[in-house]
Amino acid sequence: LTKDTLAKIAEIDPDIDAFLNLNDQAQVQAQAVDAAGINADQPLSGIPVAIKDNIVTKDLTTTAASKMLENFVPIYNATVVEKLNAAGAINVGKLNMDEFAMGSSTENSAFKTTKNAWDHTKVPGGSSGGSAAAVASGQVLAALGTDTGGSIRQPAAFNGIVGFKPTYGRVSRWGLIAFGSSLDAIGTLTRSVKDSARVLNVIAGHDEKDSTSADFDVPDFTEKIGQSIKGMKIALPEEYLGEGIDPQIVAAIQKAADQFRALGATVDTVSLPHTKYAVPAYYIIASSEASSNLQRFDGIRYGFRAKDVKNLTDVYVRSRSEGFGPEVKRRIMLGTFSLSAGFYDAYFKKAAQVRTLITEDFNQVFENYDLVMGPTTPTTAFGIGEKVTDPLTMYMNDILTIPVNLAGLPAASIPAGFVDKMPVGLQLIAKHFDESTIYQAADAFE
Ligand code: GLN
Numbered sequence: 001l002t003k004d005t006l007a008k009i010a011e012i013d014p015d016i017d018a019f020l021n022l023n024d025q026a027q028v029q030a031q032a033v034d035a036a037g038i039n040a041d042q043p044l045s046g047i048p049v050a051i052k053d054n055i056v057t058k059d060l061t062t063t064a065a066s067k068m069l070e071n072f073v074p075i076y077n078a079t080v081v082e083k084l085n086a087a088g089a090i091n092v093g094k095l096n097m098d099e100f101a102m103g104s105s106t107e108n109s110a111f112k113t114t115k116n117a118w119d120h121t122k123v124p125g126g127s128s129g130g131s132a133a134a135v136a137s138g139q140v141l142a143a144l145g146t147d148t149g150g151s152i153r154q155p156a157a158f159n160g161i162v163g164f165k166p167t168y169g170r171v172s173r174w175g176l177i178a179f180g181s182s183l184d185a186i187g188t189l190t191r192s193v194k195d196s197a198r199v200l201n202v203i204a205g206h207d208e209k210d211s212t213s214a215d216f217d218v219p220d221f222t223e224k225i226g227q228s229i230k231g232m233k234i235a236l237p238e239e240y241l242g243e244g245i246d247p248q249i250v251a252a253i254q255k256a257a258d259q260f261r262a263l264g265a266t267v268d269t270v271s272l273p274h275t276k277y278a279v280p281a282y283y284i285i286a287s288s289e290a291s292s293n294l295q296r297f298d299g300i301r302y303g304f305r306a307k308d309v310k311n312l313t314d315v316y317v318r319s320r321s322e323g324f325g326p327e328v329k330r331r332i333m334l335g336t337f338s339l340s341a342g343f344y345d346a347y348f349k350k351a352a353q354v355r356t357l358i359t360e361d362f363n364q365v366f367e368n369y370d371l372v373m374g375p376t377t378p379t380t381a382f383g384i385g386e387k388v389t390d391p392l393t394m395y396m397n398d399i400l401t402i403p404v405n406l407a408g409l410p411a412a413s414i415p416a417g418f419v420d421k422m423p424v425g426l427q428l429i430a431k432h433f434d435e436s437t438i439y440q441a442a443d444a445f446e
Contacts, residue, residue: 002030042088068323078175095130125155150401157425168408172207224440230264240374291335376425
């Protein structure tokens with residue numbers, strides 16, 4: 001399988017540019033798994049997977065698609081990588097992304113432009129664009145991605161595959177290069193719902209190395225797959241079908257609602273009234289956390305260091321000026337501004353209050369419903385270069401995915417047809433730690 005996967009990557013990836021770096025030990029590792037034989041404790045025995053490049057891999061370059069980490073070779077594995085290894089999976093390589101996971105198109109990578117698997121003139125979405133395009137173009141069956149404001153679900157939607165962001169705390173973030181620590185989640189990109197559950201089974205669980213990792217039992221996420229959704233109560237927020245959402249996407253989602261009704265569920269219109277404040281609140285919170293997390297890239301400890309520097313300040317200023325790309329710098333400036341003494345109450349504190357209101361919106365709906373459904377994105381994949389010079393339009397693309405991260409909920413994007421030959425994503429959101437119900441409904445829909 002690994003040999004076949006590497007051959008497929010060699011054949012397909014020159015047109016897609018999803019991989020930043022291949023694991024030259026993959027075949028050796030696969031042979032070791034073969035030699036050990038099939039083992040019931042290794043549910044992914046010999047299965048090739050690929051990993052977003054902001055998740056650290058021992059002895060394998062990990063760049064977060066930034067010049068800052070161009071030659072960074074970690075000395076340890078992220079917990080999720082350790083868990084994949086223990087399950088027998090073979091990591092074949094590292095996947096392109098927006099620099100430090102900041103973006104919605106993978107155009108913010110310092111290294112290459114990944115193409116949408118369905119139309120090479122379009123973006124694959126982001127920031128896990130490499131993960132989505134690698135899976136959708138048939139190179140690997142499963143990839144890990146990360147989702148801070150939609151970065152698993154949006155690229156999954158743009159590429160017509162299954163993207164799953166677990167509940168905040170369900171999967172350890174240890175070894176994830178942090179962006180917005182209160183929002184970041186590691187999750188899966190796969191072609192099928194069941195494969196997603198199988199990989200989540202392996203990577204989920206408490207980890208004492210991550211203080212925000214939840215000490216909860218992990219169910220078998222495949223347990224409800226195949227069960228009827230008769231009687232399931234699904235909410236469809238009116239804000240998710242309103243202004244700014246492509247009418248053809250609205251029609252696809254209404255059709256999906258009818259399909260759920262035909263399967264025996266009820267689908268009612270509800271309201272999540274604070275949805276419109278999610279994007280501004282998110283950009284304050286995520287940028288504030290990012291500005292703090294990225295302080296470690298100082299040109300001293302590791303990563304890029306500017307040449308011919310005059311003194312210590314010069315090392316800091318020039319290394320950061322030359323090492324970070326424009327979007328990362330924009331976030332650092334936005335974040336340090338929002339956190340600064342004179343503006344804290346007006347920006348960060350307000351955003352944190354909005355975050356609570358958004359969480360309460362969801363909590364209220366979940367008092368009466370099992371799931372929330374809606375589109376994943378307002379449009380299908382846009383053209384490469386189309387939005388890259390207009391950050392605000394790019395930010396608005398995340399309006400339907402960001403509320404979930406602010407509330408820490410689990411959510412998936414699954415394929416729901418096409419508009420003008422480009423895939424549409426259906427988003428399913430559940431209560432905290434109720435991933436299994438998403439899998440049940442997603443499987444029934446699939
Ligand atoms: N597109 C959003 C951003 O740029 C979300 C990114 C993400 O989820 N990592 O912040």
